[in-house]
Amino acid sequence: MQPENKMDILKSYIEAKGLKSTTQRDFIADTFFRTNTHISLDELLKKVRRKTPNIGYATVYRTMKLLTECGLAISRQFGDGQTRYENLPEDGHHDHIICTECGKITEFANVEIEALQEQVVRRLGFHIQYHKLELYGLCRDCSAHAGRAPGMHALGGG
Amino acid sequence: MQPENKMDILKSYIEAKGLKSTTQRDFIADTFFRTNTHISLDELLKKVRRKTPNIGYATVYRTMKLLTECGLAISRQFGDGQTRYENLPEDGHHDHIICTECGKITEFANVEIEALQEQVVRRLGFHIQYHKLELYGLCRDCSAHAGRAPGMHALGGG
């Protein structure tokens, strides 16, 4: 989906909720929509402040909360204490493999796993809402250099 | 495994590391070993303070860190902002389903899912270290009462 279309969805959501459009919010949202990484709030704030230096911390937090609420952003916690956000993926749900050495995040989707999850849930009498599957390990590069070049852990990167 | 045996393992670990035995640590560990829930630090502290009212926050944190380090405890983050700990399971690894309404945690193990994960990881050139699979949804009870009796969200419970 194009950033413009996402902006339209946001506009609709804002209108439906009786909220108001603001230049700050629009700019933060647009900046995020043009991102294709799993971006942290700090990174996003930094990016936004390049053009709008006096934008507030809280505004970015509030905007990302809003985008998450209306389904345009997904929040992820990969265990480094920082919430990351990614754009709603075109091709449906996916899960992640995270390199514990360099922080590289790789996405994958596996219908068999998803199906098995459904089965498990059904057997246990639950009604599933969402799930979280994260694999942690060493990426190819970091496996090769194993031992040397320790802990950069540059998760993401704007 | 019996709490006594776990205590022996802890004692060995302490000795091997050149640490010292203390009554507080032993009591916290013992209390934890006799727990069979996914207990939060607050809950554990509360439990411990019933018999030892002046025990410190930090001591419980430090003890659980130690137990995690020597493999007797597993730390879990189920997204409510509190780290929970569970005893090392007898029967190997398992994953969790968490009820988003009442907080009930149900455990499950599925060898097929685990095998598929291995496959995915190998294909992507990663060397897996650990993983996190959490399913979130409504338990049988909460599905039944759907709509009424909102949000107690008493995850765990000491």
Place this chain on the structure above:
DNA sequence: GATCCAATTGAAAATGAATGTCTTTGTCAT
């Protein structure tokens, strides 16, 4: 364009989990 009012902003303070600091206390080998 002026007016009104609720939504929004940004700065600063507050929160809350977890960790660090520091002084006192406890453990244990000698």
Place this chain on the structure above:
DNA sequence: ATGACAAAGACATTCATTTTCAATTGGATC
């Protein structure tokens, strides 16, 4: 009993996120 050093407990600190609140802004209406 003594000394060396780990550990406890009280308290401060960190860090991400949330809340507070006075000032500003959007946008609907006149």
